[in-house]
Amino acid sequence: MAITIRDLALALDARAWGDVDLSVTGAAEPQAAGPVGPQGGVIALAMASKYAETLRPGSMAILAEGMDPQAFGLKAAIFAPRPRLLMAGLTRAFDPGPGIAAGIHPAAVIDASARIGPGAAIAPFAVIGPDVRIGENARIGPHVSVGRGTVLGDDVLLHAGVRIAHGVTAGHRLIVQPGAVIGGDGFSFVTPEESGIEEIRRTLGRRDGIRQQHWTRIHSLGGVEIGDDVEIGANATIDRGTIRATRIGNGTKIDNLVMLAHNVVVGDDCLLCSQVGIAGSSRVGNRVVLAGQVGVNDNIEIGDDVIAGGASKIFTRVPSGRVILGNPAVKMETQMEIQKATRRLPRVAQQLAKLQETVTRLLEKG
Known part of the structure; x- marks a missing residue:
């Protein structure tokens, strides 16, 4: 060109x-x-x-x-x-793109009830399930699977090996990089009696007794809903909701190896960098940036326009517009003061030791 x-x-x-x-x-x-x-x-x-x-x-x-x-x-x-x-x-x-040949390859497996829009390019060994609807000009790479009843908009690009489960809805211009999985079951289990996890949350760490426990699956009946202009990185995983859908807003960009758990809601134009993990039922506002390896606890809310520095661990609600850093995450300026104080600790310890020696000598003389 x-x-x-x-x-x-x-x-x-x-x-x-x-x-x-x-x-x-x-x-x-x-x-x-x-x-x-x-x-x-x-x-x-x-x-x-x-x-x-x-x-x-x-x-x-x-x-x-x-x-x-x-x-x-x-x-x-x-x-x-x-x-x-x-x-x-x-x-x-x-950018020449992935080079998927125009048309539907004979080795692609497409259910008779699926509806594919005009201009599609579907590579060999792609599998399109029953009642799937895909918009115009889709590009679907080899070994992609799209599950029953999923609806994808126009101009989607699914790279090789993408897995989209049943009951997923996505808007226009979705891009999914190789190996990503959208719509797997949520990690949801319960015990007949109070679990050890529930006990230590209630008692803040005290164990009254350790006993055998058996985990029972909570099935995932919700789907995943994705807006327009979303990009999802290689080997990222987005779990389906338990009852309601997991949701990703318009324009959000998700990096490689990001994990979004069941019922998570992410707003518009967010940037989630590699190895971010968001636990179940947490809500992330619009235009939020989570740098690499940020972890978000379950059932908390992050306001609009929050920026979290790399490897921050977020355990509590974050107000809109705040810049946070650290483990546990606090305001960035607070974390910088903590780090400065930490670096001074060896010197403070030496000064304290000298002071103790001086006090001891004075006591001995007295």
Whole structure:
């Protein structure tokens, strides 16, 4: 695929400089982008000075506003007012996608009652169950399974090995990366008598007696409801609800290896990074960011616009707009003070030991 500097700048809503008729065949890091040849070449991503220093004369690059392309000997340049946003448009322009052939492959297994919208591309060994409805222009990779009664909107992209269980509903433009599982049963079990877990919650750790216990399954009758423009990472898992559905709001992005338990509700435009785990029946507001390895306790609420730093453990309700960090998670400024105090502990211990020695000597003399 090739596109001119002029057309690429227009598509990115950015300003072009130099020979705008040069063909761009792809993108590369500065040290890998050589001089442009007769057939064009790759465009370097050099939106910071430390990267621009490695540009080679005769190449073309994307620069930040204020940088001088002539100083680097460039033939052409595109200026990025917001570099990472321009990166989104650039990578979209050159992404070839998963390469699923158009049409329905003969080796795909599709139930006669399923309804597939026009423009579908379904790879071999995909299995589409009864009463499934899939919208227009779906791309479904090999070894994907979609369970009974599931409804998916237009322009969905399900990469290889995705598992979507029965009774799942998703909106338009859903993207699911390889190996993700949506709609598995929730981890819900109960004992005939009070369990050890319930006892220590009630007594805050005291055990009156340890006895044998048998776990009985609570079946998951709810589904999963997913909004528009949601992306779900590789090997992420989203459990179905017990009675009501587990819900994911519009525009939310879920990273690899994220775990959302039964009945969890996640709002719009959230960002859940890798290894986040949210326990059952917790509610997450809109535009919440949970960094990697954040853990959320069950049955709590996180307000809108909360940001939780990496590896934070959230055990109680978090008000809207708060930035939190630590285990247990507290306000970030409080956690920073805790960390400073922790680093001072060895010195404080030494000072205390010297003070004790002084007091002991004074007592002995007295």
